Structures are given as structure tokens and as C-alpha cells.
Amino acid sequence: MREAERARENRLEIVKAHSHGQITKRDMFRWGIYGAGGLIAAKHGLSPFVRSAYAAVPTGTPRSPLFGAQKFHERLHRPLVQPRIPLVSAAGSDDVLWMGPDGRPLSEMPGRRLSYHDEWSKKGPGWERLKNPLTYRGPVEGRPPGEFFAHQRWTNNPTSSNRDLFPKVGYLMSLGQCEAGTRFCGEMPEQDMNALWSFGVRQPGHAGSSGGSRLGYGMPCLIKARYGEPMLTRIYNDLPVDRTQNKGFGRNEITTHFHNAHNGAESDGACNAYHFPGTFYDYHWALTLARRDLPSHRAFSDPLYQKKASGPTDDGGLMQVEGDYREIQSSMWFHDHRFFFTAENVHKGNFALCNVYSGPDRACTAVRDGVNLLLPSGDATAWGNQDFDVNLAVSNPAFDKDGQMFFDVFDTDGFLGDVIAINGSYYPYMEVLPRRYRFRILNAAMARFYKFAIAVNKSKKFSSGTTVPFWFIANDGNLVVNPIQLTALEEQGNGERYDIVVDFSAFADGDSLYLVNLLKQTDGRKPDKTLSMRDALRGDIEDPCVGAVMEFRVRKGGIKSVDDPTRTYTGLEVDPSADFSASDWKSGLKKLTTQIPVVAPVRERVIEFGRSGSGDSRDPKTGLCIPDCGEHEAFPYSIKVNGQSAHTLNANRISALVPKPGEVEHWTFVNGGGGWDHPIHLHFEEGITLDRGGGSIGPTEKLARKDVWRLRPSGKVRIQVCFGEFGGAYVSHCHNTAHEDFAMVLRYQLLTPDPNDPDFAKTGSRPHWQISNTPIPSPDGVTFRVPEVLPEARPDYRTTRT
Structure with missing residues (x-):
């Protein structure tokens, strides 16, 4: 382990020299630290003696020192x-x-x-x-x-x-x-x-x-x-x-x-x-709803469709907004x-x-206007209460021997930490009342996937390890049509958000429960496997992030309000939030939202994410890349559009042109490799998840609106997307941020109505009917470069099906 720590120090010296501009990754390529496909020697520490350390922890370095820290001793921090x-x-x-x-x-x-x-x-x-x-x-x-x-x-x-x-x-x-x-x-x-x-x-x-x-x-x-x-x-x-x-x-x-x-x-x-x-x-x-410019896309069959397209006011009323309430985030x-x-x-x-x-999701259980869904939250203010509506941002840090944040820039697979932090707290606990809570769970890790479930730790009524059911209500910030009862979440990729409602009313004062990660992962490329609850709670020597990551401590009362510092809950208060086990919810009489229909697309695109080992982001004549393409001799990750050549990120290259707002397209994301998983993120618009090309698709994903899709090894996902309202340059990329940084990014351009179109003035499109130039920032100001439009970017380019 001392040898492994010295190896890490060697690597950190190289990282430091690189970040200070003393060496480039081209230098490291010549020295044999990088190869044509990416990383070679550095994975194991620039030392032949540290392979045993690699098996000890996913970072490939010594375990993070904990300085005597114990799990579940730190109270959960609420976001500022x-x-x-x-x-x-x-x-x-x-x-x-x-x-x-x-x-x-x-x-x-x-x-x-x-x-x-x-x-x-x-x-x-x-x-x-x-x-x-x-x-x-x-x-x-x-x-x-x-x-x-x-x-x-x-x-x-x-x-x-x-x-x-x-x-x-x-x-x-x-x-x-x-x-x-x-x-x-x-x-x-x-x-x-x-x-x-x-x-x-x-x-x-x-x-x-x-x-x-x-x-x-x-x-x-x-x-x-x-x-x-x-x-x-x-x-x-x-x-x-x-x-x-x-x-x-x-x-x-x-x-x-x-x-x-x-x-x-x-x-x-x-x-x-x-x-x-x-x-x-x-x-x-x-803060505008999508489909603002497309009234024909709205759910007119719902008599409350106009009221649902709204925001909450300070007096308990509604601010009407233009758009489709089914697109609420x-x-x-x-x-x-x-x-x-x-x-x-x-x-x-x-x-x-x-x-x-929004009007339906206002986070106040005191307003009963026929629109408010009464999701667990509180009632101290007319909107935005947090007493029973809790953000959980789950990150994955690692620490050097001095306890300082550590990151390995050499790891092109994706950096895995060996510690879990929630809202910046090391394995925290939270006191809860015996009632319903909403948890907004964000995977804020760089490469680690999670699969969460809830289990009893200790209880007067239930055995330790008993799995606790909960209700799934939103995927990537988008309400699903009906609440879905689960005992474990789907795998959660980087950037994905899952909202759940947990009912603690069956538990007594002094009981406690765990939020448990069931997913073992020892490599940044993809998870290893899902463990049983029993095995996960035992822990795993190869992956210290398996097991309980947060404790819920049930208290009958005495919990202070987050929203009103003068208030302390006694535990005798009635829970006014929606009970999804009630007959009107289980029968489908009540719904969270309405399904957006699937329609025939105007065009289809097939986008394949792969590991080609041959980057082409630089000018073939000069060897330069404008804008900045990083200092890599070759990039391990690339993207193909409609079966054409693979490309790595060049922010000045356009791989897809969207010619007109309001046109429905179907995009198929394809994973070109079996040893990898890529959580693919689409900027600006959500897509309706249609199918997985014959692969299984669960109820939390089927026809749900999302903005991050896990491709699964050798998998594919087909989505329906409709662009509108704004124009300009956007991107789609892998949200494993190492894959993103090593060039698995594609630029697409949204075009708005031109000056001769009757919708030009209505949409305020100004210049965005044209392709926007690429900014080149510098400490002395910004210049621009005319972008290159790839042939396959043209909307009339023939699609290659996969």
C-alpha cells in the first residue's frame, strides 16, 4: 500500500505538471503513458508493483483515509x-x-x-x-x-x-x-x-x-x-x-x-x-413550458389543461403560462x-x-384547487415547501492521504470514487416523521451507476433487511402518468434523477431504515452486477460503495421545520399528502399527468456511440483544432450519425441540423460496444422513450419523458423528440463525464423560422434561422469561427437503419 501511495504521488505530480501547462498529453503519449486507444500504464499507478492495490478499491489507488469517521453520524445537510x-x-x-x-x-x-x-x-x-x-x-x-x-x-x-x-x-x-x-x-x-x-x-x-x-x-x-x-x-x-x-x-x-x-x-x-x-x-x-408555439400539441381532452399549464402564486393561486402541461419539469x-x-x-x-x-407540482399541501397533486412537501408557504420534499444529490468522492479531494485524470474509462456523499455529507442520517416523504434523487457521480432500494435496519415490527416498497413518481424531473410501486429502482446513470415517495407511517418511534445501493461497480465502463439486499447489506470488499448509504431515523415528534424555524412537528399532525395506495389512484381515476402520444416522425436519425480509438477532431493539414480540442493525441470515444464516419468532439462541427420547430423526429441511440454502458444525455428537449430495440423496458421508462438514457452494453434506445421555441447550438453526449471529456459529444443546431416565415416575428427568432458561429473564448475576449456542417447533418440525408 505504501508503494501504491508513492505511485499515486507520481501520478499526481504528472497531473500537476499538466494542469500547470508544463507538459501536454502529447508528451505523455510519447512517453507511453497514453496509447492510441487511451490509457496504458497509468491505470495501475506508473509502477509495476501496485496491481494488488487496484483490486482493493475502484480508484486503482489506496483506500480513502477516513480519519475515524463513522457512517450515519453526520446529519444530512439540506441544500442552501x-x-x-x-x-x-x-x-x-x-x-x-x-x-x-x-x-x-x-x-x-x-x-x-x-x-x-x-x-x-x-x-x-x-x-x-x-x-x-x-x-x-x-x-x-x-x-x-x-x-x-x-x-x-x-x-x-x-x-x-x-x-x-x-x-x-x-x-x-x-x-x-x-x-x-x-x-x-x-x-x-x-x-x-x-x-x-x-x-x-x-x-x-x-x-x-x-x-x-x-x-x-x-x-x-x-x-x-x-x-x-x-x-x-x-x-x-x-x-x-x-x-x-x-x-x-x-x-x-x-x-x-x-x-x-x-x-x-x-x-x-x-x-x-x-x-x-x-x-x-x-x-x-x-421558465417557459415546451410547445409554447404549438397549441395543436396540447392535451385539449383534459378540461383542466389550461389551469395545469401554470406556476404557483404567493397567495395560493395560479399563474397561467403558454405551453403543454404534459411537459412540466x-x-x-x-x-x-x-x-x-x-x-x-x-x-x-x-x-x-x-x-x-408548477400548478400541479407546487410543493404545498394546503392548496386544494383541483390541479395541485398534493405531493409530500409542507404547508408553511404557498409553494416550494421542503419539510417533506427532500433533495438527495449522491456524489462519489475519493480522498488522498491527507484527506483532500482526489481525481485521476488518467482514467479514461470513468473515475470511480470509493466513498458516498449525499448533499456533501459522508453517509448521513435524516430524522423523519411516520408519514409520507418525497425524495428527489440525483446521481451526481462522474462514472458510478446506482441501484437504490430501502431496507429496514431495526424495527419493533419488521425484521432487519426487510425491503420497503415505495412509489416512483418522476423520471429525470418529468412526472410519470401513474405512480408506480417498486421495491428497487432501476439502475440510475450519471445525471439521471428519480423522484420517489416513501411512506414511513408503518414504523414506530426509534425504528430506522437504510437507503441501500445494490449495484456493484469496480470499473468506470459499466456496473458489475446487482446484489441481493442481503449481500449488499453485508458489504463488498471490492466495492466499498455497495450497501447502506444513508439512514432514516423515525421519530414520533420533535422534528423542527425546515420551512418555518419557529415550528416543531409533534407527530400528531394529519398527513394531507396524496395516498397512492387509495382506490382512486390505484384504479387510475387519478393520474399524475397525461401521456404524450406517439406519432409518425418527419425523419429518423441513428446515432451510434462507440470506442474507435481514432480521433479526427484536428485539421488534417495543420494538425490544429479550433476551438480547443484538448491535448490528446487520439480520443478513445466517438459518435457516428446515420452510419457515416465516426467523429470525436469538435465544437465547430455540426452533426445534426434540425430545420424547423415542431417537427417530430425519432432518434435511435446505439451502443457500439458490449463492454461499456453509456448514459446518453440530450440537451434542451426531453424525449419519449419508445423502445429498446427488443430489449426489456420497465414501467418507469416505457413512454416516459427523459433526458438521460442508459444504453446498456450493446443496447439501443429509440426516442421521440420534438424541438421548438428556441434556436442555436446544443449538444448530445455521454454523461459518464470521462467519456464526455474524451470527446463523446455531438453538436446539433436548431433552426427557427426565417424572416419570410409568418412565424418569424411571433417566435422572436432573430438570427437563429441561420447556423450560429462557434465562439472562441480567450482572456482578451471572444472571437468566432464559421462551423463545418457534416453531410449527414442535413435533414434530407438518407438515414441508415440499425
């Missing part, structure tokens, strides 16, 4: 709710002002449709005020200039049909170094400020520092959003200017992807528009999407949560 800042329109313009509680503007630059980069580029009077305040290079706003990166449907014109998407509320956030005292539990060491980079609250007018700002919460933050209340989220890059100040991994250039919100491409966070320390990026998260998250560094940055803590509330 971000403060809402009112926005008002500036007189005579479409700008918005950030308002303080005294009714006066805050010391923040107004939000605006066009980037401040435009004004900075003109070098007009006062332009120097728009310089990056830390480097004095480039503009203060990282959003690229021009109409293609102007916020879509941003207007305060009272005659515009898009006025209701003008931002009403703002959030000021920092992506910074973790605050002092950040620990995974009380026994573990405090994390170095650059070991964890995470979101946190930013005070208006904060000056920033070239050495970084310790504003990161160290654990997930939470935005409470609602339909009918568009928001402007300003995210500052408060990381150190010096790239070398990263504790060995992570890139200080960031871009934030709101996974999987229905937003314009300029606010999607995955169009190569990353920004640098000292700058901010304004994201217009419009709920459990969301956002995270870094810097191409080639996503895995490092997200593992480092660069992610946060967002719950989107």
Missing part, C-alpha cells in the same frame, strides 16, 4: 436555498435592475439582452469600466457578443407575445473556492480552498480577488424556481486567475449548463462559451460543461440543484 432578488425594468430600455430590500437598485450592472462584450468591443466612451476587474484583459461579461448570443425572447414591449418571458427575479451566484471549515464530516480534515470549487451566494458589488474568493458553499445550493417567473441568473467566476492554483485538477474556466431546462442556446451553457476568472455570465432561464440541476474538463470540475463540486414548481 439561494436568495431571490427582485428585478425591475430600467426606464426607456429592456435592461433590468437588481433591487434591494429598500427598493433601491443594488450595486450590480443591469441585466441586458445583448452582452456587455458588444459595448466593450466598440471602445466607446467609458468602455474601460467594462474591463475584467481582475486581469484588465477582455470584457467583464463572458457571454459572447452579437445577436446569436443575445437573450432570446427577452423583451419588455407590451405588444409582444414574448413579454411574459422578460425576467422577473434574479439570482447572484458565485462559483468560487470552498468556504473555510468545509468538511465531508466532523472527523475528516477541512478541505483546502482549491480542493473543492462550488456555488454560493454572492453579495452585490463583491470586488473579487485574483487569488479567488471563498464563496463556495462546499455543498449543493438550491434555486427554487416556478413557471411564470422567468429569471436572470448571474454567475461570477470567482476562481483563482492562476490556472496552477487548482490543487492538482480542475480548470478555472467555466460554463454552466442548466440540465435539462428549456432555454435558448446562449443560456444552455454548452456552446463553447466558457468564461474566465473575474467575469460573469448572465443566463436567461425563461420538476427536479433539475445545473453544472459545469467546460469541454474536456467537465469531469474534473463537476467532481470538484461545480454543481447545484434547481426545483421547478
Whole structure:
């Protein structure tokens, strides 16, 4: 084990030299650390003596030191709710002002449709005020200039049909170094400020520092959003200017992807528009329902279809919004999407949560309006209660010998940690009342899959190890039609979200239950196998992440409210939330939502994800890649479209053109290898899961709306998707973030109505009827490059069936 630790130190020295720019991965290729197919020697530590250590833990390195930490001694942290800042329109313009509680503007630059980069580029009077305040290079706003990166449907014109998407509320956030005292539990060491980079609250007018700002919460933050209340989220890059100040991994250039919100491409966070320390990026998260422009797609057969397309108001009413209520989203998250560094940055803590509330899913059990589903939540406020509605972000860290966050950039299969953290807590516990709770479970790991179940730990009535049933209600933030009773979840891939309702009413004061991971995984490529509950609870020497990961402690009363600090629950309160075991739910008389029909597609596309070992992202003549393609001699992962040549990520290459909003397409995702599993993520729109090409498909997935699909080894998934409302450049990729960073990403372009189309003015499409140029960010500002459109990207290209 000492030899293995020395091997890890050797690797970390190389990682450090690479992150400091002293060596490139091309150098490592020449030295034999990388091969044409990716990793060779480094898997086992740059030492011939450490193969025994590889079998000990999935990281291929010594076990993470625990410093005496015990499981289920740390209380579950609840996400830090971000403060809402009112926005008002500036007189005579479409700008918005950030308002303080005294009714006066805050010391923040107004939000605006066009980037401040435009004004900075003109070098007009006062332009120097728009310089990056830390480097004095480039503009203060990282959003690229021009109409293609102007916020879509941003207007305060009272005659515009898009006025209701003008931002009403703002959030000021920092992506910074973790605050002092950040620990995974009380026994573990405090994390170095650059070991964890995470979101946190930013005070208006904060000056920033070239050495970084310790504003990161160290654990997930939470935005409470609602339909009918568009928001402007300003995210500052408060990381150190010096790239070398990263504790060995992570890139200080960031871009934030709101996974999987229905937003314009300029606010999607995955169009190569990353920004640098000292700058901010304004994201217009419009909170609009999909099919806003397509009334014919709505469920007119439901007499309440208009009321269900809504957001909750503060007085218990509803804000009507345009769109299809069947497309309502709920459990969301956002995270870094810097191409080639996503895995490092997200593992480092660069992610946060967002719950989107609607009329049907308002998280308040006191409102009975015929629309509210009465899902477990609370009643302290008219919407967004959390007492019985709990976010669980499950990450998979690993630690070096000093207890600091560790990541192996050499592992192209996908990095597996050997520890479970939930909301940043090491194997936490949570006290619960004997009633129903909703849990929003996010797989925030880089490569590890999970399969969760609930089992009795100790009880006066039930035997230890007894499996506890629960109700499945949402997949990737999309309500399923009917609640589904399960005793174990499906495998949960990276980025997938499963919402469940657990009823603790059968348990007595002092009983406890476990959330259990049944899935063994010792390689980043795919899980090994599902274990029985009995075997999982015993643990597995090869995978320390198998078994109980969280404890629920049942208490009759004495639990303080999260929503109202003055309130303590006695346990005698009636549970007003929906009881899915009641006859009206079991008979189907009551439903969570309505099924979207399957229709004949306008076109089909077949997209194959594979491991080709031959990347072609560089210019064959110059050997250069613009934009940045990383420093790899060859990429192990690639994508084929419609049977054509395999390609690795080049953000300047378009693999699919979507010519017209509202057209229904069927896409088939194919796994080209049997030794791998790939959780494939589609940005911007959800797809209805149709079939698995003859493979089994469970009730939680069949015809369900999703945005991440596990392909399974040698498997395939066919989905129905309809694009609309916004335009620009988006991507689809594997959400095993190592596979993503090693180029398993494809760019697609959504085109909106052209100026001669009657829908042009109605949709506010501006330039997006054309293909958008690719931004090339630098510390001195953004330039652009004309993209290459591959032949198979054309919508009339003949489809090759698989």
C-alpha cells in the first residue's frame, strides 16, 4: 500500500505538471503513458508493483483515509436555498435592475439582452469600466457578443407575445473556492480552498480577488424556481486567475449548463462559451413550458389543461403560462460543461440543484384547487415547501492521504470514487416523521451507476433487511402518468434523477431504515452486477460503495421545520399528502399527468456511440483544432450519425441540423460496444422513450419523458423528440463525464423560422434561422469561427437503419 501511495504521488505530480501547462498529453503519449486507444500504464499507478492495490478499491489507488469517521453520524445537510432578488425594468430600455430590500437598485450592472462584450468591443466612451476587474484583459461579461448570443425572447414591449418571458427575479451566484471549515464530516480534515470549487451566494458589488474568493458553499445550493417567473441568473467566476492554483485538477474556466431546462442556446451553457476568472455570465432561464408555439400539441381532452399549464402564486393561486402541461419539469440541476474538463470540475463540486414548481407540482399541501397533486412537501408557504420534499444529490468522492479531494485524470474509462456523499455529507442520517416523504434523487457521480432500494435496519415490527416498497413518481424531473410501486429502482446513470415517495407511517418511534445501493461497480465502463439486499447489506470488499448509504431515523415528534424555524412537528399532525395506495389512484381515476402520444416522425436519425480509438477532431493539414480540442493525441470515444464516419468532439462541427420547430423526429441511440454502458444525455428537449430495440423496458421508462438514457452494453434506445421555441447550438453526449471529456459529444443546431416565415416575428427568432458561429473564448475576449456542417447533418440525408 505504501508503494501504491508513492505511485499515486507520481501520478499526481504528472497531473500537476499538466494542469500547470508544463507538459501536454502529447508528451505523455510519447512517453507511453497514453496509447492510441487511451490509457496504458497509468491505470495501475506508473509502477509495476501496485496491481494488488487496484483490486482493493475502484480508484486503482489506496483506500480513502477516513480519519475515524463513522457512517450515519453526520446529519444530512439540506441544500442552501439561494436568495431571490427582485428585478425591475430600467426606464426607456429592456435592461433590468437588481433591487434591494429598500427598493433601491443594488450595486450590480443591469441585466441586458445583448452582452456587455458588444459595448466593450466598440471602445466607446467609458468602455474601460467594462474591463475584467481582475486581469484588465477582455470584457467583464463572458457571454459572447452579437445577436446569436443575445437573450432570446427577452423583451419588455407590451405588444409582444414574448413579454411574459422578460425576467422577473434574479439570482447572484458565485462559483468560487470552498468556504473555510468545509468538511465531508466532523472527523475528516477541512478541505483546502482549491480542493473543492462550488456555488454560493454572492453579495452585490463583491470586488473579487485574483487569488479567488471563498464563496463556495462546499455543498449543493438550491434555486427554487416556478413557471411564470422567468429569471436572470448571474454567475461570477470567482476562481483563482492562476490556472496552477487548482490543487492538482480542475480548470478555472467555466460554463454552466442548466440540465435539462428549456432555454435558448446562449443560456444552455454548452456552446463553447466558457468564461474566465473575474467575469460573469448572465443566463436567461425563461421558465417557459415546451410547445409554447404549438397549441395543436396540447392535451385539449383534459378540461383542466389550461389551469395545469401554470406556476404557483404567493397567495395560493395560479399563474397561467403558454405551453403543454404534459411537459412540466420538476427536479433539475445545473453544472459545469467546460469541454474536456467537465469531469474534473463537476467532481470538484461545480454543481447545484434547481426545483421547478408548477400548478400541479407546487410543493404545498394546503392548496386544494383541483390541479395541485398534493405531493409530500409542507404547508408553511404557498409553494416550494421542503419539510417533506427532500433533495438527495449522491456524489462519489475519493480522498488522498491527507484527506483532500482526489481525481485521476488518467482514467479514461470513468473515475470511480470509493466513498458516498449525499448533499456533501459522508453517509448521513435524516430524522423523519411516520408519514409520507418525497425524495428527489440525483446521481451526481462522474462514472458510478446506482441501484437504490430501502431496507429496514431495526424495527419493533419488521425484521432487519426487510425491503420497503415505495412509489416512483418522476423520471429525470418529468412526472410519470401513474405512480408506480417498486421495491428497487432501476439502475440510475450519471445525471439521471428519480423522484420517489416513501411512506414511513408503518414504523414506530426509534425504528430506522437504510437507503441501500445494490449495484456493484469496480470499473468506470459499466456496473458489475446487482446484489441481493442481503449481500449488499453485508458489504463488498471490492466495492466499498455497495450497501447502506444513508439512514432514516423515525421519530414520533420533535422534528423542527425546515420551512418555518419557529415550528416543531409533534407527530400528531394529519398527513394531507396524496395516498397512492387509495382506490382512486390505484384504479387510475387519478393520474399524475397525461401521456404524450406517439406519432409518425418527419425523419429518423441513428446515432451510434462507440470506442474507435481514432480521433479526427484536428485539421488534417495543420494538425490544429479550433476551438480547443484538448491535448490528446487520439480520443478513445466517438459518435457516428446515420452510419457515416465516426467523429470525436469538435465544437465547430455540426452533426445534426434540425430545420424547423415542431417537427417530430425519432432518434435511435446505439451502443457500439458490449463492454461499456453509456448514459446518453440530450440537451434542451426531453424525449419519449419508445423502445429498446427488443430489449426489456420497465414501467418507469416505457413512454416516459427523459433526458438521460442508459444504453446498456450493446443496447439501443429509440426516442421521440420534438424541438421548438428556441434556436442555436446544443449538444448530445455521454454523461459518464470521462467519456464526455474524451470527446463523446455531438453538436446539433436548431433552426427557427426565417424572416419570410409568418412565424418569424411571433417566435422572436432573430438570427437563429441561420447556423450560429462557434465562439472562441480567450482572456482578451471572444472571437468566432464559421462551423463545418457534416453531410449527414442535413435533414434530407438518407438515414441508415440499425
